[in-house]
Amino acid sequence: MLKWIYVKALIFIIAITGLMLLLIGCAGGPVLTQVSVSPEQITPNADGIEDVTRIGYHLNSSANLSIYFIDEAGQRYYFRDNRRRSQGDYRVDFGGVVAGSMLPDGDYTWVVEAVTDDNQSVKEEGTLTINEADTAKPELQGFSVYPQLFTPNRDGINDRVDINYYLTKEAEVLVYLIAPDGETRYPIAEVERDIKPGEPGFHTYDYEGGVDLGAEPPPDGTYIVYAEATDLVGNRTVVTSSLTIQEGGVPRADIVSADVDFYNPETGTNVVPLGQTLAFTLTVENFGSVPIRTNGPDSGVDYRSDENFNTKDAFVSSGSWRVGIDYEGNPSYAYPYRWAIGPLDQLEQRVINNNTEYFLMPGQRAIVTGSIQLLDVPADKDSVQFWAGLIHEDVSIEAFNDHVSPTPILIGF
Ligand SMILES: [Ca+2]
Ligand SMILES: [Ca+2]
Structure with missing residues (x-):
């Protein structure tokens, strides 16, 4: 009797163990199934x-998945390398390109491989033949950034900054700056020319940091200029250069308190009979974050009313700031009498391209004086308005810097 009990117990244990193994088998199963590559x-x-x-x-179940191709020499090309994937169905198209480069014509073994968290590895493989592969990469020849x-x-x-290149093949091209943090990107737009973006040929980009639109440029620092061209089949080329941004920003300056003192230096009054001199004093402040450039005539210079800044050989300099005086009935261009935005010897001097340039620095104020000897009258009246302006030459005169402190001056017939 005892023997039968042992035998029954043994049969029972074997049955239970078998059932458990079966259950484990069902729950586990192969992690990777239904692999297909077609055509x-x-x-x-x-x-x-x-x-x-x-x-x-x-x-x-979730797994780390790889898809790679092995050429006839045994070299592996990873299309997907150990990518984390959760349980589910997946489909992906493969067009012959691995890491931006088209695989050359040939017979390849494809491998799809899944590795579970407990290191179970399942892989399936088959063959893929590539013919007529377009292996020509789009090139960005002569890629240049100037100035740097x-x-x-x-x-x-x-x-x-001018950015130029010659594109050898139709491709989508992206050009942007990568900030010193390695992450922030600033796209740069192409200048539309006869050759459209993406077409083979010469391409150019004209970058001003956004300040022409009144935006703050990217912060000062050294950036990577990154250009990437991707053709229709996925061949990709990347070229890089560098660009350093210094003293970037939108310049801001004004006439302090919009206060301009017009006076006759002989009497201290607003009466300036013909032949006598009208003088003025005002203060300019740079309230922005970047230096602002200026040029002469120097503060303190005297004009005769029949002169102007051109007759003093102090022509318009694009991007320079000057104080100007204008008046009611002026028959000519605006602000014919102009001065630097401070005494030149009180401004920062820098030699750039063999020229001495003068700057009013952020936060700096400077007093500007000047005078005009009134030789004739612009209007048939005995009172004429004069006013000041702060001119950003060839750029703009902001509303608050235009027609500042209009003051009637008695010419006194
Ligand atoms: Ca084809
Ligand atoms: Ca500049």
């Missing part, structure tokens, strides 16, 4: 016919 032959040349093959698979030191602040000096 098995592609011609990746962007003609729309069999340019890609579709890879499908099913994961029964850039001060986007609208002072007329190194305010713009």
Whole structure:
């Protein structure tokens, strides 16, 4: 009797163990199933016919998934390398390109491999033939960035950067700056020319940091200029250069308190009989974050009313700031009498391209004086208004810097 009990117990244990193994087997199963690669032959040349093959698979649990191709020499090319994937169905098209480069014509072994968290590895493989592969990369020949030191602040000096290249093949091209943090990107738009973006040929970009639109440029620092061209089949080329931004920003200055003192230096009054002199005093402040450039005539210079800044050989300099005086009935261009925005010897001097340039620095104030000897009258009246302006030459005169402190001056017939 005892023996029968042992035998029954043994049969029971074997049955239970078998059932458990069966259950474990069902729950586990292979992690990777339903792998398919179709078609098995592609011609990746962007003609729309069999340019890609579709890879499908099913994961029964989450796993790290790789898809790679092995050429006849045994070299592996990873299309997906250990990518984390959750349970589910997957499909992805493969057009012959691995890491931006088209695989050359040939017979390849494809491998789809899944590795579970407990290191169970399942892989399936088959063959893929590539013919007529377009392996020509789009090139960005002669890629250049000039100048590489850039001060986007609208002072007329190194305010713009030219980026040029010759594109050898139709491709989508992206150009942007990568900030010193390695992440922040600033896209740069192409200048539209006869050759449209993406077409083969010469391409140019004119970058001013956004300040022409009144925006703050990217912060000062050294940036990577990154250009990437991707053709129709996925061949990709990347070229880089560098660009340093210094003293970037939108320049801001005004006439302090919009206060301009007009007077006759002989009497201290607003009466200036013909032949006598009208003088003025005002203060300019740079309330922005970047230096602002100026040029002469120096503060304190005297004009005769029949002169102007051109007759004093102090022509308009694009991006320079000057104080101007204008008057009611002026028959000529605005602000014919102009001065530097401070005594030149009180301003920061820098030699740039063999010229001495003068700057009013951020936060700096300077008193500007000057005078005009009134030789004739612009209107048939005995009182004429004079006013001041702060001119950003060839850029703008902001409303608050225009027609500042209009003051009637008695010419006194
Ligand atoms: Ca094709
Ligand atoms: Ca500049």
